[in-house]
Amino acid sequence: MSILKWFNKPKWQNSNIQVRIAAIKSSNDPELINHLPQLVKHDPSEQVQLAALNKINDLEQFIDIASHHSSKKVCQAAHKKIIQWCETHDDSSLSRVVNLTTSNEVIQALASSAKNSEVRLAAIKKITQQGKLADLLTVERDVTIQQQILNQINQQKTLIRLLEVTQKKNPELSQMIAQKIKPDTDHKQQALTLCQQLEGVVHGKNHQITDLKTIKTEWQKISGHVDQTLNNRFNGAFDAARMILDPEHRNEFLEKQKQQRALTDLSETEQWLSSNNSATLGTLQSSINRLNEHDKAGLSETDQDRLSAVIEQLTQLMAEVQETQRVPEQAIKVVDNLSATLNQQTATNQQLKQFKKQWQQATRQASDTEAMNELHDKYKQLLGQLADKIEQSGEIRERSAQQAIELIGKAITEIEEGHLVNAKKFSNQIAELKKLAGPGHPLIRKHKYQLDQVWNRLKELRKWQKWSNDKVRNDIIQGIIDIHGQGLHPDAVLKKLKDSNEQWYALEDMEKLPGDKYPSRNHALWQQFREVSKAVFEPTQPYFEKRGEQQGAKLDEFNQLIEQMLNIDLSESNEQQLSSLNRKAIKSLKSLDQLPPKKRGATAKKIRKGINRIDDKLNEFYGHAEKRKMKLIEQAEQLQQEADLGSAIEQAKALQNQWKSAGVVKQYTERKLWKRFRKANDAVFNRRQDEQKAQNEAIRQQEKAVNSFIKAQEKQIKKLHESSALQELKSTIHKGWNELDIPSGYATHKLNQLTQLIDEQLKVLSQKDLIKDLDQQQALDEMLSEMEQKQATVDEQNAALEALQSTPDRLWISQRQDSLSAGDTEEKLNEILIAAEFLTGLNTPKAHMDQRMAYQVKVLSDRMSGGKNLKDHQQALKLLQDWQVTAKPDAEFLKANNKRIQKAIKALRSLILE
Numbered sequence: 001m002s003i004l005k006w007f008n009k010p011k012w013q014n015s016n017i018q019v020r021i022a023a024i025k026s027s028n029d030p031e032l033i034n035h036l037p038q039l040v041k042h043d044p045s046e047q048v049q050l051a052a053l054n055k056i057n058d059l060e061q062f063i064d065i066a067s068h069h070s071s072k073k074v075c076q077a078a079h080k081k082i083i084q085w086c087e088t089h090d091d092s093s094l095s096r097v098v099n100l101t102t103s104n105e106v107i108q109a110l111a112s113s114a115k116n117s118e119v120r121l122a123a124i125k126k127i128t129q130q131g132k133l134a135d136l137l138t139v140e141r142d143v144t145i146q147q148q149i150l151n152q153i154n155q156q157k158t159l160i161r162l163l164e165v166t167q168k169k170n171p172e173l174s175q176m177i178a179q180k181i182k183p184d185t186d187h188k189q190q191a192l193t194l195c196q197q198l199e200g201v202v203h204g205k206n207h208q209i210t211d212l213k214t215i216k217t218e219w220q221k222i223s224g225h226v227d228q229t230l231n232n233r234f235n236g237a238f239d240a241a242r243m244i245l246d247p248e249h250r251n252e253f254l255e256k257q258k259q260q261r262a263l264t265d266l267s268e269t270e271q272w273l274s275s276n277n278s279a280t281l282g283t284l285q286s287s288i289n290r291l292n293e294h295d296k297a298g299l300s301e302t303d304q305d306r307l308s309a310v311i312e313q314l315t316q317l318m319a320e321v322q323e324t325q326r327v328p329e330q331a332i333k334v335v336d337n338l339s340a341t342l343n344q345q346t347a348t349n350q351q352l353k354q355f356k357k358q359w360q361q362a363t364r365q366a367s368d369t370e371a372m373n374e375l376h377d378k379y380k381q382l383l384g385q386l387a388d389k390i391e392q393s394g395e396i397r398e399r400s401a402q403q404a405i406e407l408i409g410k411a412i413t414e415i416e417e418g419h420l421v422n423a424k425k426f427s428n429q430i431a432e433l434k435k436l437a438g439p440g441h442p443l444i445r446k447h448k449y450q451l452d453q454v455w456n457r458l459k460e461l462r463k464w465q466k467w468s469n470d471k472v473r474n475d476i477i478q479g480i481i482d483i484h485g486q487g488l489h490p491d492a493v494l495k496k497l498k499d500s501n502e503q504w505y506a507l508e509d510m511e512k513l514p515g516d517k518y519p520s521r522n523h524a525l526w527q528q529f530r531e532v533s534k535a536v537f538e539p540t541q542p543y544f545e546k547r548g549e550q551q552g553a554k555l556d557e558f559n560q561l562i563e564q565m566l567n568i569d570l571s572e573s574n575e576q577q578l579s580s581l582n583r584k585a586i587k588s589l590k591s592l593d594q595l596p597p598k599k600r601g602a603t604a605k606k607i608r609k610g611i612n613r614i615d616d617k618l619n620e621f622y623g624h625a626e627k628r629k630m631k632l633i634e635q636a637e638q639l640q641q642e643a644d645l646g647s648a649i650e651q652a653k654a655l656q657n658q659w660k661s662a663g664v665v666k667q668y669t670e671r672k673l674w675k676r677f678r679k680a681n682d683a684v685f686n687r688r689q690d691e692q693k694a695q696n697e698a699i700r701q702q703e704k705a706v707n708s709f710i711k712a713q714e715k716q717i718k719k720l721h722e723s724s725a726l727q728e729l730k731s732t733i734h735k736g737w738n739e740l741d742i743p744s745g746y747a748t749h750k751l752n753q754l755t756q757l758i759d760e761q762l763k764v765l766s767q768k769d770l771i772k773d774l775d776q777q778q779a780l781d782e783m784l785s786e787m788e789q790k791q792a793t794v795d796e797q798n799a800a801l802e803a804l805q806s807t808p809d810r811l812w813i814s815q816r817q818d819s820l821s822a823g824d825t826e827e828k829l830n831e832i833l834i835a836a837e838f839l840t841g842l843n844t845p846k847a848h849m850d851q852r853m854a855y856q857v858k859v860l861s862d863r864m865s866g867g868k869n870l871k872d873h874q875q876a877l878k879l880l881q882d883w884q885v886t887a888k889p890d891a892e893f894l895k896a897n898n899k900r901i902q903k904a905i906k907a908l909r910s911l912i913l914e
Contacts, residue, residue, distance in 0.1 A: 017045045024051045083109045130158045160221045187225035198237035262294035284318040327371050330362035338382045347389045401437035404430050411454045469507045473525045480532045490540035554594045565610025575621035625663025636680035652684045730758045785888040816887045840907035876911040
């Protein structure tokens with residue numbers, strides 16, 4: 001490259017990316033246009049590549065770039081270019097784009113939006129996605145293309161979905177789809193398959209089904225095509241499978257079953273109490289026990305009150321039976337304790353002796369009543385069960401002692417290997433077995449040392465663990481000390497303290513072994529940890545107190561809002577009030593972070609409850625408003641058929657005003673309704689716009705004709721320099737204006753401007769002629785004045801005038817001669833000067849001031865007497881003419897008053913020419 005070419009290198013080859021981009025966007029250099037494809041492919045900057053791509057306008061280049069470019073972003077941009085090209089070119093040859101491109105995005109876009117049907121058909125043939133084909137079928141209007149799409153759809157569920165969508169919107173297409181759907185035998189087979197899958201889950205043979213929702217959806221599509229037997233079979237299998245696969249549903253079902261059992265027992269007991277006034281002590285006790293077994297938490301507040309009332313009634317009846325039949329309360333207590341003992345794992349002979357002794361003492365003075373006999377029978381029965389349990393307990397104690405001894409070796413092994421958790425489990429089992437065997441068991445006494453050794457060695461191992469964890473605890477304490485005085489934000493300090501507490505408690509939980517009720521705590525380190533934490537937290541406490549006050553105030557505000565939402569009288573409130581309240585509630589949900597963390601969940605729950613309460617009422621308003629707006633839409637659509645456009649527009653405006661007061665609906669519904677309403681109104685207003693466009697076009701044509709006419713006449717005016725020609729042109733313009741065939745009064749100002757231009761031109765010409773005449777007369781006046789001062793004859797004056805090739809008015813020369821012969825020319829000239837000075841406003845010399853005042857009085861007197869006065873320019877012309885027809889033989893007078901005379905003549909000429 002030569003040095004000259006290097007200096008003149010184009011900007012699109014500059015090393016700066018922004019310079020290259022700017023040059024590509026602004027330049028149309030042929031060399032740049034030819035190099036655009038190379039810039040897209042090889043320029044190192046992706047931004048430059050995109051700028052060059054936007055400059056290209058060749059379809060083949062777009063396809064090549066989209067197919068082979070390495071940048072995904074550039075490929076996507078090329079795809080969009082291809083789509084835009086095809087949307088703006090209605091040419092069947094564009095189907096080659098479908099064959100050349102491999103982009104699914106381009107193919108799908110062409111299939112849905114290409115103008116040419118052949119291009120759409122070629123694109124559709126390359127689509128295999130069933131859902132996309134279904135979407136295209138619902139919007140396609142070409143029957144041939146519809147048939148092609150339908151031929152490519154082979155999934156039955158897709159066809160069934162399309163059948164549901166098109167049944168009302170497009171019956172003909174719906175019929176075509178129905179013909180392709182397989183007969184009911186396929187529906188029956190599909191139904192059997194679904195039932196068998198669910199039954200396999202119930203019988204434990206099929207563990208692969210997890211999406212019950214999908215199975216339910218598939219069944220809903222075919223449920224209308226199978227008989228009731230299969231429907232019942234599916235519903236039963238589905239409910240059973242749901243119990244197995246859906247834990248939440250299962251728990252909910254079991255909870256409902258518990259509630260149902262509780263309510264059943266409660267109802268039966270209430271019915272029994274209402275029909276039976278007599279009951280035995282045992283029956284009452286059994287009823288009370290059965291009702292107490294039910295969980296009250298699952299019942300409603302009303303049912304809980306019913307249950308408590310029934311139990312209280314049973315208790316009172318039981319007390320009455322005891323009092324009536326004189327059953328000792330102590331005897332009932334002995335039976336209850338005996339029943340509780342039977343629930344224990346073991347029993348001893350000592351317990352049997354104690355119960356016998358207690359029974360004898362309790363029944364020593366008891367009466368022989370039916371209730372007492374019943375209680376005595378139950379005592380004997382339970383006592384026999386206790387004797388059997390004592391026999392079984394001996395075997396349990398023997399087996400427990402043996403198992404405890406066997407676990408000693410396993411526990412020691414785990415301790416030696418450092419498995420503290422497992423060792424503690426074995427230690428717990430040994431302690432439980434020792435408890436069952438009893439401390440006096442021979443094996444337990446014999447191996448007492450080995451059993452104690454397990455506990456001692458386990459205790460030693462725990463000490464080593466605690467020593468290791470204490471090092472971590474010291475690090476935690478030091479970490480808190482390090483942040484003291486660093487000026488951290490209070491939240492950061494609090495987070496550090498919380499993290500430290502979590503680490504501390506995690507260590508304690510780690511040290512807590514199976515069977516420990518509480519963790520083993522190092523109280524010295526714990527106290528140090530608390531003191532350090534307190535010292536770090538105290539400086540931040542005012543901040544949290546202040547924030548607590550703010551959060552408390554905000555919580556009060558939220559509670560007021562909740563109370564208002566939950567207590568507002570919905571029947572007395574209008575939709576605007578409720579909508580405003582709901583919007584305020586939704587806004588408050590977004591600011592829950594201003595509340596204390598522990599209050600956020602409960603507050604949000606209450607707010608949502610209030611929102612749901614108001615929404616239920618708002619839905620009623622929304623429904624009424626939607627009906628009103630639908631009615632307005634129907635009226636607006638009917639206006640499209642109105643012949644009188646003015647009436648239609650007025651009605652449309654009235655409907656728009658009614659829309660504002662028609663009420664509020666949900667936002668997405670409002671958008672949908674407003675779009676339809678606006679479309680109907682636009683159809684009316686567009687008619688007016690079309691008419692206005694036609695009128696505007698006619699006006700533009702008239703303006704064009706008028707402007708063309710005006711410009712032509714203006715050019716003609718500039719060419720003419722004679723008054724007669726201008727007068728003739730003025731007449732021609734008015735005639736031509738009338739021939740333009742424009743509305744009366746239209747553009748009259750332009751005609752007036754043109755006429756004014758001619759008048760101004762005539763005035764200019766007139767002034768030029770007048771100035772010429774005045775100059776000529778002034779020159780003649782000066783010449784004649786010189787001759788008069790030299791006392792030349794009339795013949796000499798005429799000869800001089802003829803020598804100047806001038807033809808003055810003979811009357812004018814005659815008047816000068818008369819003036820000369822009459823004498824007193826100086827007085828006459830002085831009177832003319834005073835009149836001129838008075839008319840033009842010039843100052844008069846002091847010597848002539850009396851004459852000036854006399855002349856002024858005379859003029860004013862004439863005006864007051866109603867005399868006819870000439871205009872100023874006419875008076876000025878007359879005075880100038882009087883000056884010129886007055887002889888001037890006195891050279892001394894002219895010399896002495898030269899400046900005065902020149903000022904007066906100049907002022908008169910100016911006044912004449914105005």
